[in-house]
Amino acid sequence: MKRITRTAALTAGALIAALGLPSTAAHADDLVPRVDLRVLVVSDGGPAVDAIAAELRTAGTPYTEVDLTRSDRPTVDAAFLADTVDGRPRARYQAVVLPNDNPFPAGSPEMAALASYEQTYDIPQVDAYTYARPEAGLQYPVYGGYAGSIDGARAEVTAAGRSGPFGYLDGTVPFEDNSADVGESYAYLSTPVAGADFTPYVEATIPGRSARGSLVGEYRHDGRRELVVTFVYNRYQQQFRLLARGIVDWMTGGTHLGASRNYFAVHVDDVFAADDRWDTELNCTPGDVDCPDGEGTPDPIRMTPADVDHATTWQNEQDFTLDLAYNGAGSVDQREDNGGADALADRLITERARFRWINHTYTHAFLGCEQDTTVVPWRCATGSDGSTTWVSRTAISDEIATNRVWGRTAGLPLHDDELVTGEHSGLKVLPQQPVDNPNLAPALADNDIAWLASDNSRDPAQRRVGPATTVSRYPMNIFYNAGRAAEQVDEYNWIYTSRAQGGSGICEDNPATTTCLPAPLDTATGYTAHIVPVETRIALGHVLANDPRPHFIHQSNLAEDRIAYPVLDGVLDGYEDLFADNTPVVNPRMKDIGRELQRRAAWTAALEGGRVTAHRIGGTVVVEAPDATAVTVTVPTGTTLAGEAFGEAYAGRASGWTPSAGQALTFTLPQSRAAGPGTAGAGPLPATPPAPVTRVPSGVRDHVPPAR
Structure with missing residues (x-):
């Protein structure tokens, strides 16, 4: 029998009383506590806790952070964790995230308070990165386990993981190995202590043995539940991105504010037009502004x-x-030059229903300042008084309207409120044009444009431009001026190598550039061997980060060697290998992406302003938010709102947005999920010593980009 000292027992009794448990004479309904839908994140400043907090923040799941490194932090005690609302006991947090299984000093009353709180209200605890030891339900690694690098390892989700919180995965969890010179992953692989109630969810083979050790598992003990994670990670690494959804699902029981999807949308610019080709001798693009006028x-x-x-x-x-x-003038010019024939346009128009279409302006004209291309790089033309000369409102409006008319005449299924300007022009572009063309917003209003594409590399934040809201797009490093793999590699070499190697020197001028090369790539093999894997990993990283922003390439990349497809296949095939059928890639159009980003921003503002509250009592979840605020919730499949099934099925849960009219929204969980939190358990654990110092390799502290 487990013994608790008299002092600990008294502490437990005092904590249980302080946590607000009702007396045994209370009405039965009063015994079901209220649990607020908020997560407590206790941070030591390490990358693992930061990664989980980032996952919550991106999904729109509220949390309170206690920073252990700050002297002015609140004390984690009974009053901090629970109280009483309207006579009903309230747990302020539905889950607890700790840096490890016990980050407090030996005998800490804060750890005792947390243990008692978790027992009393059946609150789960995530140990973000902990040493494998008996206190966490695992053998020390020295007893047949392993402690060390697992760069490049392929972990597996167990049967319990697939039937539990990681059921959205297909089975394999590959660990990154982006650099042979930098450690990127460190783990403690071990097996459960004999007799421990420990269920591994993710395992990897112990080096040198046939046995497998736990990387993620659930440890049940003393009326508490812990998710024990024994590998370190940061928010960008693929292994964490794959497991993040399951970690949140486990800690919240699949019921929480916020939602997450895996998005991938690809825009192909300049359709019907032609793109100028990179000149491998001149290291510029004749016909474009990076070549001096008349050169090439x-x-x-x-x-x-x-x-x-x-x-x-x-x-x-x-x-x-x-x-x-699309740019309609590209087809008009083609027909004028070829006796009225344009086989490309004819085929695209015949197949128009197979694609989504976006207005890209008629001629792809630059719509910002008037460009002076007599110098490289170009500069904004100025008037006699030195002021910037801008493309006029009429010229911008004509580019939009004429292309729309051309597209309608061709029968393209357009959404008239979407627009991509040529080169995202009209919007600010540094260093030449630090502000938007003042004529852009009025021209957008003239044409009822609501969604305007911007370049995420230079204008990432969603913002208003007159009546329009921007949708930032990720540029893929598949160049607009390359139709053949050898051209792509030649330009890539020129951009990302040093001047001494014949390159542009951009990496010498800006060491933060993540795609720098130590030496030029072989033009015959460099595309497949280097560029495709790098671009695949970068794009797949966006997909796994709950990031709906689209990527963009150009029509040239679908021509000649069709160099876009290996990267797109890498993303989609790689995704299919990782995820179960219940978690498909979401492929939205531009305006839907814009709305998603807009709703997220409003939701985040409401959360940060303290204007959203949510709690669960048994099988009922109540959310209150300001009038006209779209509310986002993830719940078990079968949950109803006002008697109707809520949300869309995704990753084994139901989730979505629903409008708030300023009144409480009441969700009813399915019967199998309706059981409320438990009552008091066996009392708090005796305080245990902190875990040994865990190893954090440099590649986790400072994220190793895919290209290094």
Whole structure:
């Protein structure tokens, strides 16, 4: 029998009383506590806790952070953890995240308070990164386990993990190994202590043995539940991104504010037009502004009907839809130069229903300042008084309206409120144009534009431009001026190598550039061997980060060598290998992405302003939010709102947005999920010593980008 000292027992009794448990004479309904839908995150400043906090923040799940490194932090005691509301005991937090299984000094009353709180209200605890030891339900690694690097390892979700919190995964959890020179992952692999109630959810083979050790598992003891994680990670690493959803699902029981999806949308710019080709001798693009006027001979790249057929076949095979941003003048010019013939446009128009379409302006004109291209780099033209000369409101409006009319005449299924300007022009671009063209907003209003694309690399925050809201897009490092793999590699070498190696020197000037090369790539093999894996990992990282922002490439990348497809296949095939069928890639159009980002911003503002409250009592969840605020919730499948099934099925849960009219929203959980938190358990654990200092390799402290 487990013994508790008299002092500990008295402490337990005092804590249970302080935690607000009702007397045994209370009405039965009063015994069901209220649990607020908020997570307590106790941080030591390490990357693992920071990663979990980032996951909560991105999803829109509220949390309170206690920073153990701050002297002015609140004390974690009974009053901090629980109280009484309207005569009913209230648990202020539905889950607790700790840096390890016990980050407090030996005998800490704060750990005793947390243990008693978790027992009393059946509150789960996540040990973000802890040493494998008996206090966490695992053998010390020296007893047949392992402590060390697991860079490049392939962990597996166990049967219990697949039937439990990690059921959205297909089974394999690969660990990154982006650099042979930098440690990126460190883990303690061990097996459960004999007799411990420990269920491994994610395991990896112990080096040198056939046995497998736990990386993530659930430890039940003394009326408490802990998710024990024995590998270190940061918020960007793929292994964490794969497991983050399950960690949150486990700690919240699948019921929490906020939601998460895996998004991937790809815009193809300049459709119907042609893109100028990179000149491998001049290291610039004749016909474009990076070459001095008159230097070189333009050699345009343009899709063919066969490229359209390939695109439609590819879409069918991948069950994915591309967004084509088109310039109608490209077809008009083609017909004028070829006796009225344009086989590409004919094929695209015939297949128009297979794609989504976005207005990309008629001629792809630059819509910011008037460009002076007599110098490289170009500069804004100025008037006699030195002021910037701007493209006019009329010129901008004509570019938008004429292209819309052309698209309607061709029968393209357009959404008139979406717009991608050529090169995202009209918006600010540094260093030449630090502000938006003042004529842009009025021209957008003239054409009822509500959603305007921006470049995430230079304008990442969603913002208003007149009547429009921006949707920032990720540029993929598949260049607009390359239709062949060798051209792509040559330009990539020039950009990302040193001046001594014949490159641009951008990495010498800006060491923070993440795609720098130690030496030029082989033009025959560099695309497949280096660029494709790097770009795949970067894009897949965005997909796994609950980030809906689209990526963009150009029509040239679907022509000639069709260099975009290996990267797109890498993302989609890689995703399919990782995720179960219940967690498909979400492929939204531009305006839907804009709305998602807009709702998130409003939801975050409401949370940060303290204007949202949510709690659960048994099988009922109540959310209160300001009038006209869209509320986002994740709940078990089968949950109802006002008698109707709520949300959309995703990753084994139901989630979505619902409007608030300023009155309480009441969700009813399915019967199997309706059991409320438990009552008092066996009392608090005796305080245990802190875990040994855990190893954090440099690649976790300072994220190793995929290209290094």
